[in-house]
Amino acid sequence: MKYIYLIVTLICFSVLRSNAQATREVRGTIIDSTKLTLPGSNIKLTSEKGDSVIAIADANGKFAFPEVKGKNLTLAITSIGYQAVKKHFNLDNNNNAVVLPPIILQSETKQLNEVTIVGVNPVVFKEDTVQYSVGAYKVRENAPIEDVLKKVPGIDVAKDGTITAEGKQVTKVRVNGKDFFGGDVQSATKNLPADVIENIQVIDDYGDQANLSGVKTGEPNKILNFTIRKDKNYGYFGQATAGDGQDALPKNPGVTNDNRYIGLLNFFKFKGDQQISVLGSINNTNVNTFSFGTPTGGGGGFGGGRGGRGNALRGGGSSTTNANGITDARSIGINFRDQWGKTVSVYGSYSFNDNTVNTNSSTLQTNNFQTPSVSNQISNETDKPQNHRFNFNVEWKPDTVNYLKVTPTFSYSGNDVVSFDNVTSTRGGVTNLAYTSNSISNSSAPNFGFTGLYNHRFNSHGRNLSIDFNANSSKNSQYDNPIYDYTVGSGTAPMNQVINTDNRTNSYGANLSYLEPLSKVSFLEFNYAYNHSYTSSNKETDTLYTADRYHKYDLLSNNYDYTFTTNRIGLNYKYVEKKVNYTLGIGVQPATLSGKSDKTSIPTKINTFNVIPTARFDYTVSRSQSLRFSYNGSSNQPSFDQLQPVTDFSNALYPVQGNPNLNPEFTNRFSLRYNNFSFQTGNIFFSNLSYTSTNDKIVASTITYPVKFTQAVLAANPSLKNLQNTNLTQYLNTSGYYQASAFVVYSKPWSERKYTLILNGNVNYTNNIGFSGSVDSNNVASAIEKNIAKTFTVSPGVRFRVNINDIIDAEANTSYSINKTSNSLNTPLYSANTNIRTLNIGLNGKNYFWKDWTLSYDYTKSLNYGYDPSIGVKNPNLLNAYVERRFLKDHRGTLRFAMNDIFNENTGFSTTTNGSIVTQSNVNRLGRYFLLTFTLRLQKFSGKSTAPPDAGRGFRGPGGGGRRPGGDSDM
Known part of the structure; x- marks a missing residue:
């Protein structure tokens, strides 16, 4: 025991x-x-x-x-x-x-000191969003957010202000999840101060309806969203700049150098949910505050068709170093956002510009047809575009289960154009046609639109119903008066035309989506979309009959109406877990394209039926790694010019004739994306692969007509006289078009981001299709031959950044681009094959001296190879520089002396390929000038933050995978 x-x-x-x-x-x-x-x-x-x-x-x-x-x-x-x-x-x-x-x-609301900024995580990956912390990319105070974007890996800011992210162009900008000036990109990037921005979000946006339901199909738009720092959401920021300067071109007897001037105004007021922004400018230094698109020219030139010459370089960018032509710009705009009570959020904007653009260009076009030709064009054009843009958004959320958004819009664009062209065309080494053209054109295009979105969430498990509806009415009225003077060869187009065109398009549609949860992680979505558009056109062409009288030319006049209707029915299965998120679906889309013309009593009616599978797979390896694969399909209707069954002779050398029997295109898109960020080293890696193929691709078929028909042919068919010595462009459907592209960027920072090495590259391959044929002097047509234009472009680049606070912020960069096209149709005399190469070497940055002095420089050396010497290609040295001094309390005042294009070599070159046609262009840009400016900045922020955290918030999709309409964050 x-x-x-x-x-x-x-x-x-x-x-x-x-x-x-x-x-x-x-x-x-x-x-x-x-x-x-x-x-x-x-x-x-x-x-x-x-x-x-x-x-x-x-x-x-x-x-x-x-x-x-x-x-x-x-x-x-x-x-x-x-x-x-x-x-x-x-x-x-x-x-x-x-x-x-x-x-x-919770985020730190105090302004972070220098040590803590270095420790900020620069990149965060979300489902459809890559978020960059502005604090990780240090710039000097009062710098625009564009200066931060230039430092961010995967984002490229071109000299004209165009922004691409992960190889795709950014189409819209938002501030705290709401459109800023209607989404106008440069109005935000060039004017918002970086000091008030906390994060930059690059978002693949599938639209409000997809953000609500979480079921995302189709091709997303690449957008930017800037989130305001919480310590800056109560206060104001104002900046005004005035400057005067002088061109510094070599003086000629009797010529007075032009004066350069600039006036800019930016004002931002933040009061919690209320935001007011005012932007304005007046200048002749090629600075555009808003982007309304390229001016639409008139008159006749290369490229075929009224309203443009086909020059690859045209009209109004917004950089003083990379905008084509010389622009006098005047613009004003206001953006407003507010929260009305607890349930209504409103935001909208109005923008206006009134510009004058003068462009000189030299263009060489090689036409690799059965009867090849080479055309040279020298052009001088003055455009006076005027634009208005208004939009207003109302979001109503009466409770936690209902959401309504309505958006009325209005825009107006008008343009007055005066142009002069000198064109010479050769066949077989012999000049067959030469003429000069004087043209006057004016146009107006008002557009009214309305969109609405209603969403109802039935329960917390994900059952959801959303209805999206839209309506739009647009009108385009245009007057053209091209006058030709033929110096070599017989007249082709009528020598004096007056063309009046009135187009109107009315469209409406609706999209319905119903989401049914099958479990906590799986959902079934039924969707239906209906879209209908009706276009009517009345074109009347008069030609000179006597010295003071015009008469209608029935051969070139036409009334043509057409409708395009689609019905799409789809079923998608969505699976959502923390790391895996995928969607599989199938859809069918019958479509009807019908049209009628007063030239024929037989209407056109084409029915198509497409089966559209959908696939999207997201795998979140970790917070710093993600992988995505997606597939989608879409249809595209022919344009009015491609359908209208009459010949447009507003271009003497390249008339255009539509084809009313065209089918809509159908495009298949595949994409694969992988992102990786290392928290330990700060290394960033992005890569994108994409492939696109198009069935029933609408392509050009060019018929070359003889210099002269025989008298017997003209006697039997007098209308052929206008086709003599021309290349007639027609349209048809074909298969075999595809495009593949890849984008990659690798960024390696070290020494607390004082130094950063960035490697990037783009590769693109396009298999384009074109057709050509010819007619001899006896009106005997040859067989139509198919041309396959294989275009390969590759552009690797290296950037090295040095960023030592208050000492230097500079970048050395180099890139080499190859643009090579080979055509299956070639002749011993002319080859449309091209091999354009460009080497760019650049150095840009800012050096800081004595605390308040700044020396800025931007140098680029371009070496161009492979261009035809007849267009006057050069290898320009471009150097812009300024010296700046800050003064007054809190650095409110800045005095700057700037020198633009110091070597006076700023000229733009480009090459484009379209089927069997290769176009090389040289266009003028703003040259050397000096400018002295004074800038005054006033700001005051209280840092108060009393707005409720969920004010204005919409719904999230199933499993948290969706975003509220407009973005990821609220104030």
Whole structure:
């Protein structure tokens, strides 16, 4: 018995001792207010049992303490850029492992000092969003947000202000999730101060309806969203610039150098949900505040068809170094946003510009037809575009389950054009046609539109109904008067035409989506879309009959109406988990294209039926890695010019004739994207692959007519006289068109981002189709031959950045681009094959001296190879520089002396390929001038933040995968 008592005593002692020393594992996750994990957070644990240990959150924001003795725990959490917090937990008496609820950190509202900015995580990957922290890309105070974008890997800012992200052009900009000036890109990037922006979000946007339901199909638009810093959401920022200068061109006797001037005004007021922005400018330095598109010219030239010459370089960019032509610009605009009560959010804008653009260009066009030809054109054109744009958005959220958004829009564009062209065409080395053309054109195009979206969420499990509807009415009235003077060859187009065209298009449509949850992670969506458009056109052409009288030319006049109607029915299955998110679906789309012309009593009616599968797969490897694959299909209706069954002779050398029997195109798109960011090294890697093929691709078929028909042919068919010595462009459907592209960028920073190496590259291959034929002098047509134009472009680049605060912010870069086209049709005399190469070497940056002085420089050396020497190609040295001095309290005043195009070599060159036609162009740009400007900045921010956190918020899609309409964040 003594041994039994001893054994029992020992067991009890062992149990009591083990209980006294029992430990447990404690795990948790650190996230921010948007539910994004925060890697690198520091967590210190203490307890009543003497625990005092520290853990660091991993790449997924997770932490663990494997042996915790106490049950009353205190966790102190710190993370760079976030407010430090302490959390207290009382655990149960058992020894089971504990998973704490996610610990939420709030963003630091104080302005971060220099040390903490270096520690900000620069990149965050979301489902459809890549988010960059502005604090990680340091710029000097008062710099525009465009200066930050130039530093961000994967984003490219061209000299004309155009922005591409991950190889795709950005089409819209938002501020705190709402369109800014109707989404106008450059109005935001060139004017918003970087000081007030917290994050830059690059978003693949599938539209409001997809953001509500979470089922995203189709081709997304690439947009930017800027989120305002919380300490800047109450206050104002104003900036005014005035400048005067002088051209510095070589003086000629009797010529007075032109004066250069600029006046800019920016004003931003933030009051919580209320935002007011005013932008205005007046200048003759090629600075456009708003982007309304390229001016539409008149008159006749290359490219075929009224309203444009086909020059690859035309009209109004917004950079003083890369905009074509010389522009006098005047613009004004206002953007407004507010929250009306708890349920209504409103935002909208009005923009206006009134410009004058003078463009000189030299163009060489090689036409690789059965009877090849080469055409040279020298042009001088003055455009006076005027644009108005208005939009207003009302979002109503009466409760947590209903949402309504309505958007009326109005735009107006008009243009007055005067142009002069000198054209020479050769066949077989012999000049067969030469003429000069004087043309006057004016146009007006008002457009009214309305869109609406209603969403109802039936329950918290994801059952959802949304209806999107739209209506639009647009009119285009145009007057053209091209006058030709033939110096070589017989007249082709009538020598004096007056062309009046009135087009009107009315369209409306609706999209319905119903989402049914099958489980917590799977959903079934039914969708239906109806779209209908009706276009009517009345074209009347008069030709000169006597010195003071015109008469209608029935051969070139026409009334043509057509409608395009589609019905699309689809079914999608969506699966959503933390790391895996995919959509599989199928749709069918019958379409009807019908038209009628007063030239024929037989109407045109074409029915098509397409089966459209849908696939999208998202795999989140970790917070820093993501992979996406997607497929979608879409149809595209022919344009009016491609359908109208009459010949347009407003271009003497290249008349155009539509084909009313065209089918709509159908395009298949595949894409693959992989993103990776290392929290440890800061390395960033992006890659995109895409492939597009188009069935029933609408392509050009060019018929070359003889210099002269025989008298017998003209006697039998007098209308052929106008086709003599021309290349008639017609249209037809074909298969075989496809395009493949790849984009990659790798960024490696080191030494706390003082130095960054960026490697990037684009590759594109296009298999284009064209057709050509010829007619001899006896009106005998040859067989139509098919030409396959294979275009390969590749452009690798290297950038090296140095950013040492208040000392230097500079970048050295180089890129080499190859644009090579080979055609299956070639002749011994003329080859339409091209091999254009361009080497660019650049250095740009800012050096800071004596605290308030800045020296800025932007140098580019371009070496162009492969252009035809007849267009006057050069290898320009482009250097812009300025010296700037800050003064007054808080650096409110800035005096700048700028020198633009110091070597006076600014000229633009390009090459384009369309079927069997290769076009090389040289266009003028603003040359050397000096400018002295004074800028005054006033700002005051209180940092107050009292708006409710969910004010104006819409719905999230199933599983949190969708975004509210307009973006990811609210004020």
